[in-house]
Amino acid sequence: MHxxxxxxxxxxxxxxxxxxxxxxGVDLSIIFVDAAPGRGPSRHRHDYAEVLIVQQGEATVTAGDETQVVRAGEIAIVPAGVWHGFTNTGEGALKQIDIHLNSHFATEWEGD
Structure with a gap:
């Protein structure tokens, strides 16, 4: 146990x-998000799927050509290779757990 x-x-x-x-050497990596309104990562992609679990607040998530508001208690799954990003569009803190199905982060940022 670790x-x-x-x-x-x-x-x-x-x-x-x-x-x-x-x-x-666990085969996943996790981001524990605590973002103020207006914050979030710019568009990026990975060669593995990413699972976004919103615990508090709301995020506007864009994945490919689709944009959707995801609220506390909801889960968004972004397939491998899809450009995506999110912004805290709520009035308070966004608390979210992002699970990357890879033992390390491998991110390509749009424009790089």
Whole structure:
């Protein structure tokens, strides 16, 4: 068993990240999002699927040509290879768990 504290995970602008390779070689990585209104990543894609679990607030998620508001208690699944991104379009914090089905993050950012 491997146990770590959320507060010990590397932090970015609005999240903390668990990289599977760094935690026992698990075949997934997780982003724990805590984003203020208006925040979110720009369009990007991965060669694996990503699962977005909204726990609090709402996110406007764009995946390919589709845009949808995803609220607390809802789950969005983005297939591998699809350009996607999200923005906190709610009035309060967006708390979301993003599961990457890969042992490390492999992200291609639009425009790179």
């Amino acid at each position: 146990v770590t504290r959320l507060s010990d995970l590397p932090a970015s602008n609005f999240s903390r990240e668990l990289i599977g390779d760094d935690h026992g």
